[in-house]
Amino acid sequence: MKRVLKVTILVLFILLISISSISIKLIHNIGDYGKLINYVGIVRGASQRLSKLEMNNKPNDELRDYIDGILHELITGDGKYGLVDADCKKYNEYLFLLEKKWKDLNTEIEKVRMNEENNHLLDISEEFFNLANSTVFEIENFSKEKSDYLMTLIIIISTIGMLAWIILIIQYNRKLISLEKLNVDLKNIAYKDELTGANTIEKFKIDANQNIHKYKDKKFAIFYIDFENFKYVNDIFGYDYGDMILKRYANLMMNDIGKYEIFAREIADRFIALRCYVDKSDLVIRQRVVDDKLINITNEIKNKYSITIVSGICCIEDVIEKLNIDDLINRANFAQKTVKNKPGTNYAFYNENIRKKMIEENTIKSRIHEAIENKEFIVYFQPKVNLHNQKIDCAEALVRWMTPDKGIISPAVFIPILEKDFFIGLVDKYVFEEVCIWIRKRLDENKPFVQISVNVSRIQFYNTKFVETYSNIQKKYNIPRNTIEIEFTESVAFENQEHFLEIIHDLHENGFTCSLDDFGKGYSSLGVLKDLPFDVLKLDSMFFNASLDKEKERTVIKNIIHMLKELNITTVAEGIEYKEQVEFLKEIGCDLVQGYVFYKPMPMLEFEELLDKECVYNSYQVNT
Structure with missing residues (x-):
């Protein structure tokens, strides 16, 4: 299709140039034809004057030579007046007759000057005038035909030009539409997360910032949402399972997002949302509904691993400082970190205490x-x-x-x-x-x-x-x-x-x-003990915390230390606080103790x- 358009435009421009060249030539010729009409008219009028002068015994050779010169140039195209040949058969025939009649007129003038009878001078003069008149009409008609032809060419030129411009405009608009579509596609690629289809963080910042400033009568809150121990999910169940969870969650959130609200994936297993609310309690209720839906989905899958989702919430009305969108997101993120990996609650509102901790x-x-x-x-x-x-x-x-x-x-x-x-x-x-x-x-x-x-x-x-x-x-x-x-x-x-x-x-x-x-x-x-050549291994203090089964605890510690001694690894027990622990460790062959004891x-x-x-x-x- 593009090739056809290009060829069409090329042909139209060639036609336009050709017809324009013909038109320019016609315009020039029509100007010459006007000049012919003018000089034939001069011959017609001058011949009448010359006849009257001769009949009144007032010969005028200068006027006679003037008419003779014009007629000669009209017929031959050779002379000082710049007259041209016209490609008109009837006009040229009239010129031929006019030349003959001029010769007859000159013969009668000579007779008058020799005092012969001049009865025929007036008749021939009238015949010459009528013939000149017909010549003028003929060249006028010819000029009019050329003018009409020129007008036709001008109409054709205008039509071709208009058609060419229409095609160019159509093609330009198509390209413009194509570029706009490409631009939209590129924006969609740039602003859409490839995995989940949610907005990217860049798009979120643009739209969230716009909504916050545009709808000043609304209450807005930034949510920073994170999954706990998501690396464990990917490592144990595989990345396909992890990706499925992220896509499911993104779909649940996007279905819940209402007017004035925006949702995006920041990176990895972290998401951001701008929510509109009337009461703060509604924010947690709405978010818990979405989170519970995902938890139910994961519980129904054969792996039976329960997902934990935490959210930090920064209500803009609670922020004292004048902050930009990045600062608001940071505060929501900071609030989220106060509850991540801490049992008991999954949601935290940014408040004065968190603000102080952030400072x-x-x-x-x-x-x-x-x-x-x-x-x-x-x-x-x-x-x-x-x-x-x-x-x-x-x-x-x-x-x-x-x-x-x-x-x-x-x-x-x-x-x-x-x-x-x-x-x-x-x-x-x-x-x-x-x-x-x-x-x-x-x-x-x-x-x-x-x-x-x-x-x-x-x-x-x-x-x-x-x-x-x-x-x-x-x-x-x-x-x-x-x-x-x-x-x-x-x-x-x-x-x-x-x-x-x-x-x-x-x-x-x-x-x-x-x-x-x-x-x-x-x-x-x-x-890790057989694969990595450590010189020393430090047993964490958790090994020595109070246990429900003291004998099991001692058996585990004793066998670990014995195994380490066989591997020539020095053992250190850290966090030791009591003398009975020291006695036990000494008894089983532990090398070093580090602790308040x-x-x-x-x-x-x-x-x-x-x-x-x-x-x-x-x-x-x-x-x-």
């Missing part, structure tokens, strides 16, 4: 670089006691934040915040270097020291420069091999065992020992005093 978080995040630069992070040591000789064998480096205005901030407060926003790696590195500085100082002063373990967050695990960075710091302070132990949490070990095996190998190559922290706290697997975490100076007092230097053989 505290933002303050912590904004001050992290300044705090590190000002050395506000203080390293504490918690000793690990060797059960065989009851002496300090090693210690774990912990961190406290000593702020100039608020005093000590608990790690339980700032570490989760820094982990969430990927700042924890900065603190990890800071603590590691402070430990290196401390060991170097003790070595230079020839004072006793012990092996120190430092914690590494899961963020570091994915840092490609992690081992290289820590190794360079160790070399910078010339720390002996196996003087520092790197502690990883159990959850990190399970995420990517192949990558984790590479990390442990590189750490061993660079003179570090490695320990697995919090064993038993999460989804523990004994398989012996020592709490203490500042470096206090730990140094303890070391100096015990003089344990000879109990730790440095492998150089």
